[in-house]
Amino acid sequence: MARKLHLARLLCAFMLLQGVLAASAQRVHPLFEYETRSLTEETLQQLIGKTGVVNDGGVFTFDDGKNADPNPLRKGACKAFPGDAGWPAQHTWNAFNKLLDGALIKTVPVGAPCYENLGVYDAEKCAAIQLAVNFARNANLRLVIKNTGHCYLGKSSGAGALSVWTHNLKNLKYYPHLEIPEYSGPAMKVGAGVTVREVYAEAHRNDSVGYAGGYIAGGGHTPLSGLYGMAADHVMALEVVTADGRFITASPESNTDLYWALRGGGGSTFGVITSLIIRVHPKLPVVTSTFIINTSATVTADAFWQAMHAYFSLFIPFTDAGTYSWFTLSAPSPGSYTFSMHPFFAPNHTLSTFDTLTKPFFDRLRELNIPVSPNTTYHPSYYPAYNATWGSDRILNGAGRVSVPGNRLLPRINWSDPARFNATFAAIRRLSESGRVLRGYHQAPRNRAGADNAVNSAFREVVCFLILSGRFPDGADANHPTPADLRAASEDLRRNVIAPLRAVAPESEGGGAYLNEANVDEPEWQRAFYGVHYERLLEIKRKRDPKGVFYATTAVGSEGWEVRDGEQGVQTQNGRLCRV
Numbered sequence: 221m222a223r224k225l226h227l228a229r230l231l232c233a234f235m236l237l238q239g240v241l242a243a244s245a246q247r248v249h250p251l252f253e254y255e256t257r258s259l260t261e262e263t264l265q266q267l268i269g270k271t272g273v274v275n276d277g278g279v280f281t282f283d284d285g286k287n288a289d290p291n292p293l294r295k296g297a298c299k300a301f302p303g304d305a306g307w308p309a310q311h312t313w314n315a316f317n318k319l320l321d322g323a324l325i326k327t328v329p330v331g332a333p334c335y336e337n338l339g340v341y342d343a344e345k346c347a348a349i350q351l352a353v354n355f356a357r358n359a360n361l362r363l364v365i366k367n368t369g370h371c372y373l374g375k376s377s378g379a380g381a382l383s384v385w386t387h388n389l390k391n392l393k394y395y396p397h398l399e400i401p402e403y404s405g406p407a408m409k410v411g412a413g414v415t416v417r418e419v420y421a422e423a424h425r426n427d428s429v430g431y432a433g434g435y436i437a438g439g440g441h442t443p444l445s446g447l448y449g450m451a452a453d454h455v456m457a458l459e460v461v462t463a464d465g466r467f468i469t470a471s472p473e474s475n476t477d478l479y480w481a482l483r484g485g486g487g488s489t490f491g492v493i494t495s496l497i498i499r500v501h502p503k504l505p506v507v508t509s510t511f512i513i514n515t516s517a518t519v520t521a522d523a524f525w526q527a528m529h530a531y532f533s534l535f536i537p538f539t540d541a542g543t544y545s546w547f548t549l550s551a552p553s554p555g556s557y558t559f560s561m562h563p564f565f566a567p568n569h570t571l572s573t574f575d576t577l578t579k580p581f582f583d584r585l586r587e588l589n590i591p592v593s594p595n596t597t598y599h600p601s602y603y604p605a606y607n608a609t610w611g612s613d614r615i616l617n618g619a620g621r622v623s624v625p626g627n628r629l630l631p632r633i634n635w636s637d638p639a640r641f642n643a644t645f646a647a648i649r650r651l652s653e654s655g656r657v658l659r660g661y662h663q664a665p666r667n668r669a670g671a672d673n674a675v676n677s678a679f680r681e682v683v684c685f686l687i688l689s690g691r692f693p694d695g696a697d698a699n700h701p702t703p704a705d706l707r708a709a710s711e712d713l714r715r716n717v718i719a720p721l722r723a724v725a726p727e728s729e730g731g732g733a734y735l736n737e738a739n740v741d742e743p744e745w746q747r748a749f750y751g752v753h754y755e756r757l758l759e760i761k762r763k764r765d766p767k768g769v770f771y772a773t774t775a776v777g778s779e780g781w782e783v784r785d786g787e788q789g790v791q792t793q794n795g796r797l798c799r800v
């Protein structure tokens with residue numbers, strides 16, 4: 221959909237502020253170098269003096285509660301858009317760029333510059349992030365936080381917005397023994413731009429297992445979820461720039477409301493995370509297994525579905541044993557089916573415990589005369605197992621195609637009762653028989669760490685997580701869908717895919733959806749994405765960001781805003797952001 225955003229003028233700010241900024245007040249948590257030079261009233265004045273910039277209308281100033289709100293709580297009031305009278309004048313942008321030491325990027329078209337080598341990588345500075353928040357708030361600009369840009373829902377993009385790009389905050393540090401008030405033990409401090417893979421690799425080099433990533437704000441499920449729960453359950457503290465422009469620590473000791481909300485309550489709505497501290501775990505062995513089951517001349521569709529019934533019916537013992545699987549169930553042609561396991565992931569298992577666990581399934585395949593040649597491999601530790609299965613990202617080659625995805629978290633209760641299980645399985649089978657591709661997991665990120673955070677309550681119940689897409693009408697070009705095609709796919713997803721899954725697993729009974737891999741037009745997303753936590757999250761949002769500096773579609777508090785994007789077929793970010 222990026223091509224639809226060509227009108228937008230998105231500005232990526234690489235934070236390149238140098239020299240002038242003084243060290244921040246003493247803190248109990250270790251800071252990265254870029255976090256030690258934070259913006260204060262004093263350093264702001266020094267910076268303004270040094271650059272000779274005029275602080276026009278106080279656009280670079282902190283929010284002390286007395287500043288006028290340029291976007292008052294008035295129905296229909298919009299954030300400034302390029303071309304508006306209220307859009308900052310060129311000299312103000314020049315001043316901002318000067319304060320950032322030339323780190324501002326004018327992007328045409330949107331998105332593209334973030335993938336080009338512009339020669340200013342790894343130069344972001346925390347103080348500049350604060351300046352961007354101040355400027356966006358005071359000048360009534362839409363502010364977007366973007367890391368990798370992987371968001372399924374377009375939460376990291378926005379027409380006419382100032383974008384803070386965190387992708388280059390790559391600092392990563394391992395502590396064999398970290399002593400902070402809330403925690404004592406092995407940990408890692410992770411910059412906001414570090415990828416999950418980089419965390420795993422560094423932890424491996426230091427003989428442990430890391431458990432983090434930029435996805436943590438939304439909760440973060442991983443192949444270790446069965447043993448350790450969600451990634452967010454292991455965050456000990458976060459460094460954050462808040463809506464008033466200040467740089468703070470959120471931990472069990474300070475800013476506890478944000479500490480709670482930032483672990484599961486979703487990205488881009490409570491502040492800009494510059495880094496976080498996660499607990500690490502000792503190395504453990506992993507067994508992985510990949511296999512394919514097909515219908516064929518000798519395997520009927522009926523036998524195939526009996527095999528699937530056997531596989532799905534084992535999700536309770538599988539999750540109780542701490543395992544996880546990631547699979548694709550597809551129907552290449554009517555009546556023919558393929559089930560591809562890539563991989564079954566069994567942390568802390570040996571080949572022998574894995575065989576015992578999966579024996580009922582493989583025995584059933586033999587009874588049904590279904591051939592299968594699993595590649596079951598023992599890995600002495602986590603990183604080689606991850607690297608051999610996900611490491612190359614080889615199964616994630618969907619780039620270029622447009623799809624309208626959605627997901628559903630199905631709770632354990634639908635498995636524990638045989639009649640309920642059969643009805644649930646029948647709903648899944650019907651979706652596959654109608655020709656849809658189902659990508660799914662068995663996993664149960666129970667809260668074994670006892671964390672008190674905002675992770676969607678549905679994750680604590682789940683045993684099966686399914687991701688599906690809406691179908692384009694016949695004749696549509698899936699690479700270049702029209703707004704009508706997108707609308708049709710979105711309606712198909714809602715009516716024919718998510719509704720039947722919601723019917724078998726309603727929110728009231730522990731069902732829900734994962735906000736990070738969701739349908740942007742999910743109805744009643746508050747309940748689906750945030751479970752029982754939404755009201756508390758909204759209260760924190762209102763208190764911490766009363767002026768609505770941070771917005772992202774389906775983020776906490778976003779029901780107060782709309783993106784006027786015209787007729788796009790699905791909700792996009794290509795339009796003015798206005799209060800409803």
Ligand SMILES: Cc1cc2nc3c(=O)[nH]c(=O)nc-3n(C[C@H](O)[C@H](O)[C@H](O)COP(=O)(O)OP(=O)(O)OC[C@H]3O[C@@H](n4cnc5c(N)ncnc54)[C@H](O)[C@@H]3O)c2cc1C
Nearest residue numbers: 365367368369370371375376412434435440441487488493
């Ligand atoms: C191929 C693929 C595989 C995936 N696999 C998994 C998986 O196994 N487990 C899982 O849990 N999820 C998975 N996801 C979903 C993933 O968690 C989300 O796409 C997530 O939003 C990525 O975060 P990001 O910061 O990299 O992306 P972005 O699109 O840059 O950001 C996502 C959201 O977070 C906000 N944000 C980013 N950085 C910050 C920051 N520093 N401070 C505050 N807000 C910020 C953005 O504004 C936006 O709202 C997968 C996604 C893809 C595309």
Ligand SMILES: *[C@@H]1O[C@H](CO)[C@@H](O)[C@H](O)[C@H]1NC(C)=O
Nearest residue numbers: 394395396422424425426427
């Ligand atoms: C962690 O591993 C990296 C890479 O091998 C190494 O440079 C670093 O010194 C290690 N840290 C500790 C504390 O052992």
Ligand SMILES: *[C@@H]1O[C@H](CO)[C@@H](O)[C@H](O)[C@H]1NC(C)=O
Nearest residue numbers: 512513514516552558591592
């Ligand atoms: C399954 O079918 C696919 C194509 O439909 C084929 O490429 C693959 O070899 C088959 N695998 C097995 C194990 O039969």
Ligand SMILES: *[C@@H]1O[C@H](CO)[C@@H](O)[C@H](O)[C@H]1NC(C)=O
Nearest residue numbers: 447448501504542567568569
């Ligand atoms: C891994 O297994 C061992 C023994 O089999 C057990 O003592 C340990 O607690 C397990 N680790 C986790 C994280 O479950």
Ligand SMILES: *[C@@H]1O[C@H](CO)[C@@H](O)[C@H](O)[C@H]1NC(C)=O
Nearest residue numbers: 424603604605607608611612
């Ligand atoms: C990771 O996988 C690549 C191949 O995809 C391999 O070359 C490399 O050695 C692997 N690294 C580890 C630590 O297993």
Ligand SMILES: *[C@@H]1O[C@H](CO)[C@@H](O)[C@H](O)[C@H]1NC(C)=O
Nearest residue numbers: 508510595596597605608609
């Ligand atoms: C089996 O899987 C392992 C990784 O898990 C891989 O290294 C190996 O090449 C695979 N073997 C075959 C025959 O595909």
Ligand SMILES: *[C@@H]1O[C@H](CO)[C@@H](O)[C@H](O)[C@H]1NC(C)=O
Nearest residue numbers: 529637638639640641642643
């Ligand atoms: C569930 O389905 C299985 C397989 O089709 C069947 O054997 C079993 O009797 C069903 N159980 C109930 C309670 O319907």
Ligand SMILES: *[C@@H]1O[C@H](CO)[C@@H](O)[C@H](O)[C@H]1NC(C)=O
Nearest residue numbers: 633634640643644724725729
């Ligand atoms: C799944 O379980 C929920 C909660 O008990 C129930 O409301 C729902 O009807 C079940 N689904 C089926 C298909 O039985």
